[in-house]
Amino acid sequence: MSDLVLKIERLGKMYRLGQFGTGTLSHDLNSFIAKIRGKDDPAKLITHKNERDVKAIHDFVWVLKNLNLHVNKGDVLGIIGKNGAGKSTLLKLISQITSPTEGLIKYKGNIASLLEVGTGMHPEMTAKENIFLNGAILGMKKEEIKKKFDDIIDFSGCQMYVDTPVKRFSSGMRVRLGFAVAAFLEPDILIVDEVLAVGDYEFQKNAVGKIKEVSENEGRTVLFVSHNMGSIRNLCNRGVVLNQGEISFESNNIADVIEHYQKGNSIKEINFNKVSRSGLGNIQFNDFKILNVNNVETKQFCIGDNIRFYLGLENYTQSNQSVQIAIGFRSSDDRVCSMIGNEYLDYNISLKPGFNSVKCEVFEVPFSSGKFIINVILKKNQITEDWIKDLTYFEIQGGSFISEAYTYPNNYNGIYLKHKWDDK
């Protein structure tokens, strides 16, 4: 029997659009009059669904609507969704920073939220004083902090600066200190919002390791929001996708959840009339799609994923044409990364007159995190027929390459090699 620790029922949160101004008072009066007359608040009658890219007509929006969620003890729940889907609002409601407009959140035990690390630290106070202050803000008792003080300092790796005011710290050191305090919290439910996105490699490794340790060994429950699919994949055993303030997908298989999320990201069709192209133009590209292994169109991949390309080609000549196609990858800082082409594999592609489609798969992409821009070129007998620069791009974030382990350091922008060690 699974042990329920958090239950969310019909949760809804309504926000006001636009600015608060002189109209605020009359709005409030209207709502108040409706309330004492026992009617529905007129403001709540006309509202929007949470759709970021649709123009607002009314004054109110439901950022979260009718949300139901059950979390069991020991779950590490990943919450993913587009910007503005309501992820942070959900975390804010659970951590009691603001109150829901409707619905209930029930929980057992105590909750600690890490929406930011080092919250409330005072720049004028020393690291030591700040550890006590920050710990107290997060709800720790004085004796508790005293007992763990040495461990906290060790974990933060700032032993030398214990008595230095925090304002002299680098921003990275502040984050380390803040996370060190948070790491020694002992809540039943821990809420983490993208705090891992900052800090250097060593820190990220420690932080991810700590969260893993907390959930696996001590059976604590973690709610984790991130845009980094790599860390979601590494950490979580369950996931939900938030979309327009509602849960659009929920599964115990984290890979499925990520899959669903990436599918949901709308991908704009490339307009081939607008691309800058050169070449003779007897044969031209007129479709290009980037797919994952399940043939779902996406632009987000993890290090080590397979990437599939789908190419549509129009042969304007009246005869079959044997062609060479190449796809080149450049990084966002204009470094040439690699290229693929049928010529190099000695594979012959023959195009019949009219429309043709060609597929290609790249195995275990070894690029490090970043954005990769795609150029395509089509040649016939070494003469360029169609050449499109900056056609589209894909992104690589986090990694499943070195599966269970962590990603390479952030500043490492070389390629990843699949390798194996043996010390027997």
Place this chain on the structure above:
Amino acid sequence: MKENNSSEIKWTRVIGEEHNLFKLKLNELFKYKDLLFRFIYRDFVTLYKQTILGPIWYFIQPIMMMLAYVIVFGNIAKISTDGIPQPLFYLSGIIVWNYFSECFLQTSDTFNENQNLFGKVYFPRLIIPLSKSISGLLKFCVQFLLFLFFFFYYLYNGVIINPSYYIALFPLLLIVMAMLGLGLGLVFTSITVKYRDLKFFIQFGIQLLMFATPIIYPLSSIGHSASQLKIRTFMYLNPFTHILETFRFVFLGKGEVYIEGLIYSFVFSFIVLVVGILIFNKSEKTFIDKI
């Protein structure tokens, strides 16, 4: 079956239920008492960090104010001090008023100043205004030492000062001031969240209130003639009048003390505090969406 099971679970907390307005969650406040002390400590140590004179500034400010008052009101305007030595008279007014205005101004800025903190982590919001009024009290105690220094100086030099046995009322005066400063601050901070207009009012309102309180003049300088009786009625309605007059009476032997006035001040400030806490509790829940 599953539904039955989940309804039996003992939840630690249910967020979003209609809460009783008068449920103040005092036990939760007690749980966070360590945080209260941390905030007080923070206010105290960070105030004069990186200054040469450090805590001596606690004394310099009231002394300079006192000197200015002695020169302007005592010697130029020649306002009566009821026979009390001018430095003592003004100093008593300054430190008492400082305490109230500090409490009030600091707590009335609670939401605005702490929106980053409140937006990231939950703890009982009341901790912040409470810590502000307690650190204000510490500052008052330090400045009170200054007052005592002058007090004994004049006593030693044979100036006739008649402290009263009612000096036992002193803690009560402190409580009334704290309740007023905290209560008014809570009301104002809750309203300014959404309507910032009040922020402008606070800035000069506190100065106006100072002139309506016998700080630079004694109540006895207002006579009992028909026209001045109107002013008197107004003065009686100001709870600070009673606090200041009583303060001067118990230490310096001069002042008009009315038991009804004291009771009125106490009841008034108690009501203000209760109203303040209720409004604060209601607005803390969603203030982050409105600020």
